Amino acid sequence: DAGITQSPRYKITETGRQVTLMCHQTWSHSYMFWYRQDLGHGLRLIYYSAAADITDKGEVPDGYVVSRSKTENFPLTLESATRSQTSVYFCASSEGGAGGEAFFGQGTRLTVV
Amino acid sequence: RKEVEQDPGPFNVPEGATVAFNCTYSNSASQSFFWYRQDCRKEPKLLMSVYSSGNEDGRFTAQLNRASQYISLLIRDSKLSDSATYLCASGGSYIPTFGRGTSLIVHP
Numbered sequence: 001d002a003g004i005t006q007s008p009r010y011k012i013t014e015t016g017r018q019v020t021l022m023c024h025q026t027w028s029h030s031y032m033f034w035y036r037q038d039l040g041h042g043l044r045l046i047y048y049s050a051a052a053d054i055t056d057k058g059e060v061p062d063g064y065v066v067s068r069s070k071t072e073n074f075p076l077t078l079e080s081a082t083r084s085q086t087s088v089y090f091c092a093s094s095e096g097g098a099g100g101e102a103f104f105g106q107g108t109r110l111t112v113v
Numbered sequence: 114r115k116e117v118e119q120d121p122g123p124f125n126v127p128e129g130a131t132v133a134f135n136c137t138y139s140n141s142a143s144q145s146f147f148w149y150r151q152d153c154r155k156e157p158k159l160l161m162s163v164y165s166s167g168n169e170d171g172r173f174t175a176q177l178n179r180a181s182q183y184i185s186l187l188i189r190d191s192k193l194s195d196s197a198t199y200l201c202a203s204g205g206s207y208i209p210t211f212g213r214g215t216s217l218i219v220h221p
Binding site: 031033035040041042043045048050058090092094096101102103104105106107 | 147155156158209210211212213
């Protein structure tokens, strides 16, 4: 089915471990985004990508790494997970341009213990 | 100051009521604006896009006021199923920036 999918949906990891969250979209959208959502902060942009091999930092990039070797995939890696990275992570994509409605994946609920 | 600001609420209204939310934005260069609906523990879903002077879809009307830099969402004849968090977003530089959301609770 067309759309944007994230995996895993739920993840518990230990402090200091590396963890990768996956995001895959089938619309061939140019733009992809990673947000985290925390109570009191709303959606905050971590990283975004305007096209394959083009990525840039958002509002809260520290501790995260992204890559985009293919248009359809945009994985997010926590290099050394910390408890403050416990959050719900949403991947989104859009066609870009002046319109640019973003469409979201179902989210990954990450707990760092 | 956050780029997009919303009153978090909650707005607690009876079924059938009309309710309005406002959202202010600081980037005057923003060209596009959106309202999203987010149910508890779910992803945000696009409710309406707001271009130029506004947009209407059934019971929902969105307006843009560029002079005062705010967008609004009006919900008429509220249903129990409208209970959710409503996020506004501005689309400056092709990157959606979201407000923290306004919580709506519709009660019988």
